[in-house]
Amino acid sequence: MIRLLIPLLLLVLVLIVLHEFDDPAPPADFVFASENEVFTLDPQRMSWLADMRLGYGLFEGLTAWNTNDFSMRGALASSWDTSDDGLVWTFHLRPDARWSNDDPVTAHDVRWSWRRLLLPDTAADYSNLLFPVKGAKAFWQWRSDQLAGATPPDPDAIDDAFDTMVALVAQDDHTLRIELERPVPWLADQLAFAPLLPVHRPTVEGWPDSIDTSDGWHTVEPPPWPDRDFVNIDPDTGRLEQSPLWARPDTWVSNGPYVLTHWRYRRDIRLAANPEYHGANGDMPQSVLVRSYPDPNTALLAFASGEVDWLTGVSADCRTDLLTERAQGTRDDVHARPAFGTDYFLFNCRPTLPDGRINPFADPRVRQAFALATDKQAIVDHVTRLAEPVTGAFTPAESIPGYTPPAGLGYDVEQADALLTQAGWIDRDADGVREDADGRPFPTVDLLYTTSSARFRRMAAALRDQWKRSLGVDAQLVGQDSKFFGADRRAGNFMVARGRWYGDWGDPTTFLNMCRSTNGNNDSGLRSDQFDAAMHAADIATDPADRMAKLTLAEQVLMEHEVPLLPICQVVEVTMFDPGRFDGMTAHPRLVQYLHEVRPREEGP
């Protein structure tokens, strides 16, 4: 019998050892569950909302948003001036700004971080944010050509090239002068965006501790390349290989309201108030814990049990029920907010499909007809059921100060029918099927969606039913895993495909650029001279109001004539927090939540 107990005892022993090995994170003032996991805390490498949310807590950019109306305010820069032609911007940095290791934050930090964003070596998704800076694109191209060359380039040549090519000058430690190729009226807004947050060069490159950077690293000679821990030069290509390992608690240095103290893969991230931060105060949460819940239903249960203070996203299964309860007045902790994003379906504008079939959607009249035959309100009311604002435009309404999106195409079945007839799709032999002049029937429409969420399947099914009813056209649903979907969408292997786009900066171009002929994200294959010209007219406009009016015109061309996509509704985000316990949560569609603006309320009786 003793022998039999031994395996059991062994098990228990191993259990105890394993458990003692573990190191639980201490509780925090503010705990939130991120609906998506955090990929990186390196600002220049960020491209996801969940990463950026933490980025804004850890780092401070030149400017910041007033999150109630998304006007701009100074942050790292206390003020800035703009030349009359809008081409030269001068930012004055706060002299009291410090990194969390007590080094001063200088204009050289910002300049170096932006250079890092521009270097093709960094493989940043957002390099092109800086292309409006004079010489920036040329510098990017120069470095790309260098890396593609036969002989490995000299890494020290980057310094000279950047100095001579790019009009980004640190006039002194606290003054940064930016000269632009063309006016960018929304520059201050763009500079608040996460990829442009400054990083601390000695930390990012892993300089040895023996180097004293307390007057700023620009005052000392950088160590030789082999002495830098986190950057290597690939001997074959000359590429700078940057290790992400600097972004860890034990080496962490940042200039924002918080510093990183714990980060465990897909488990938790903990931030603590940064005592060196110039705006440090006792009202903000002194510690923030981000917990990872892979199952949104579990996150909801954790919120219900009080373990989590803020749910950034609510399980799709429960949204409608929770919002109904709110409408009935039985709960006030669930909040639906129109976001800076649009759910849409993309039309393939290429003349033929990759497999050689004709593509009826190459004709803009067919695209217009399908858009007109879509009853978006019915989809929102009966399918998605989050009371999303329906839209005929791509840019969400009331999200960008000074911009009014066009109305776009409404719901008009008769006009849709007339347009299809005009395009030559007529039921010629009275069999209930439309044929073209050669007698070929209208092909079955491939309607691609991702199987990641039931929402998209239901939306696609509603479109299929509506088009069948109002146009007499058959569509088949093609559900795909996102990997296959992404590949097919990029290759143009679809007729209609679902999409969702979130804006990045406070200007309509953040949406409209996607449809430009040369844009890498233009999966519709639209090549519209008219739209490109309209966008160009806005690009060269100098008066901000005039520019916005021109952009409205461009979007009108796009959404009422070219129609490469069928916008359905503005995305609605559903979040949960108890307004009795926390204040300072943003309700603006841009949905940037600065963690240091959260104010825990004193617990009531």
Add this chain to the structure above:
Amino acid sequence: MIRLVLWRLAQLPLVLLAVYTLTFVLAWLIPGSPLEKSEGRRPPVEVQAAMESRYNLDDPWTFYWSYLDQATGVAWIAGDRDGPVFNFGPSLRHENWSVNEILAGQLPVSMTVGLAAIALAIVLGVIAGVIGGLRPGTHLDLVTHTLSVIGVSIPAFVVGTVLLLAGGVWTGLFPVGGWGSFSHIVLPATALSLPFAAYIARLTRTGVIDTMQSDHVRTARAKGLPDRTVVLRHVLPNALLPVVSYLGPATAAAMTGSFVIEKVFAIPGLGMHFVDAVLGKDLTMIMGVVLVYATLLVLMNLLVDVLYAWLDPRVRTARGT
């Protein structure tokens, strides 16, 4: 016995190579690239190409050999001492983490939950099995039998959610998901243990019924030994042998992480992230996890064989030890 152990250990590299090769072929066939994001913005084409060449994603042959070289420690022995001995490289989807770090962080978690579940399953299963086996056909037997059928049949996500609601939200006894203290283990280990407990109960019940009818038990009873002594000294050691041989694969299965349990209870274990790695074509992660799991499985089975020989007098005497 020692020959058996050595023979199994000698097979290990061959098993691993076969597993590695097969997994590599299958993983390479997953469409898409681990470096691209399924939705949203894309880096410029040149950048993408450079990244692919950096991680050898443009050449399966180079990837296969260089990864094998690093992961098996050959590179380390040959003098490339930058990384750990068994270097599984960076995760392609989670660039801030090396696969080694992920394994070091997640594997102990999966193992803890798995072992706790197995320990619980043994206790529950053996008790239920003995109760049923000693009084076959009675109401008590029917109850334990019904419970074990339920244990096998209810899907883990239902059990998990019910446990979270009952133990976490309604009563507040246990935390709702997460990891870090003993109370975090209780609910997931319970949920994970149920199917194993049910199976162990059935094995035990059958074993007890069989043994009760055997000659040596009849002799023991005839000697006038009390029932308790008969069951503990003479019935259980024989009745539980099938349970021990089941424990090998069961422990391995429980320890390698349950996708559903880990997801429902928000446990940072390997099972779920392995599934995500496959979906995201995170080649380094897939290969690293598979190699570690395969090693673990081979060693677990070996351990159970040794344990079995040590427990079963027949095997012991047959080998003359």
